[in-house]
Amino acid sequence: MPEELNLNELSRVVFLGLSQNEMFTLNKVAEEETRCFFSLRYTSVSHVGSGDQRHGISSCPPRRLCAVNIAVFWLLGISPPTKKNTLSYKLSRLSRSCVYFLLSCLFFHTVVVLYGAPLLESALETFSLAVLLSTLTTLRCLCMLGPNVQAWIRVFSRDGAMSVWDTSLQITTGCSVVGAWLGAFPIPLDWDRPWQVWPISCSLGATGGFLTGLLVAPIWIRWHRKQLTYKLK
Template identity: 60%
Template sequence: MDRPPFGSEFLPLSPVFLCLQLPSSLILLLSWFLAARARADLGSGRIPSDQGWGGAAGGGAAMPLKAPLGAALKSLLSAAVPGELATRENTMKDTDIKRLLYTHLLCIFSIILSVFIPSLFLENFSILETHLTWLCICSGFVTAVNLVLYLAVKPNTSSKRSSLSHKVTRFLKCCIYFLMSCFSFHVIFVLYGAPLIELALETFLFAVILSTFTTVPCLCLLGPNLKAWLRVFSRNGVTSIWENSLQMTTISSFVGAWLGALPIPLDWERPWQVWPISCTLGATFGYVAGLVVSPLWIYWNRKQLTYKNN
């Protein structure tokens, strides 16, 4: 017979019914545990088959009831635990969402700084006229802010203490992964029609900024671990809201870069249609859109989101 969780504040039952129900339920629960323990002991051979709970016929010692009573008491006390654990989990999830939102706002602020701060020191600085300079500055700003934020927030804390040599090796691997990402994107852009020799610097800097928006967050959150990358970007592979947000920002950056290439062949003769300005701007807008949308989407669906390791 189902009854509300033990310790619930709203019990639509009369006190008389509670007084009758709780002792009987406790007796039934204890009987079930005692019978299960007896069957287990008989099956394992620890108790002879002709010896019951009261001991042997010759006055043997009785079976201790401490373990069954402890199991029954534990089960009764654990009836109130799911609600408490759910409340604690929701609180932790809301806290992580706030941290995620603040982190993303600072990343957006770094892009805004890359637009306005260089104009204070460089003459005739603008995103369109000095686009390559802005790409380098924006990449540096976003990378630095990502590193500082993930070192400060530490969304994936590890209990293992790593040595200095391990940290240096990990840093060098991250640098190699970033360079491989830049060259890989450069090759992909050329295969999709970008100039092979002409505008090679522009194409490579486009690959750098796209790697900054996609590869750098992966390295900060997951490290140089291809298995973890494949797990996160596979179906139902995320284990935290940070990885869920990483999925959305990475995909939105790629989609923005792809949409930015659509106006290039049009005969509008606008300065932002020159390769690769529209693509880099599209990737930037896609990255910013992912930073804004992902915390809001996670907060909206926080009750439906479940993670394996939470």
């Protein structure tokens, strides 16, 4: 990644533009998602027992997010340059990425169940939250770092970031998870609002956290540019 190191200033500008661009699209997606969830809740209230329909709607926002994420990263080509360019290598990378994504969905699902989500009841909703969380965290890692666990561990260990991209990845991932964590807070309140129903508030929290992360990351990087450039050497 030498060009990135040398053209530090440039890359930061590009990053800013990108994140704003991406934020814009994501904002739309989040809005849509919110609407989706609301409509889902209302439809489920009005037609009790239409579980399949529910699932169909609720899994759409992560799918769109996936698409947007992958498209953005593909277009900008931030992922580390690969030495081998054969088709089979690409395929194996793709399949490994898919497996990792699935595993991360299962991981998030397990964690959420450990946090107290019902085990059997509304398992589909829980899984949709897990997919959303994976999209916001794992998918970005896959896009930027590839299916390379060592790199992941490096980025997410203390002082492991080696470029602004790594830092932004750290920040957005952390913000998404913390957002989902904070999103669980309103659930016990007795306000009887439709968005308090599991897992809507958590999904909203995760999305909100992610958006905050996108907003905060450039600002934070700009703020700490002295330390960061030092670290990049």
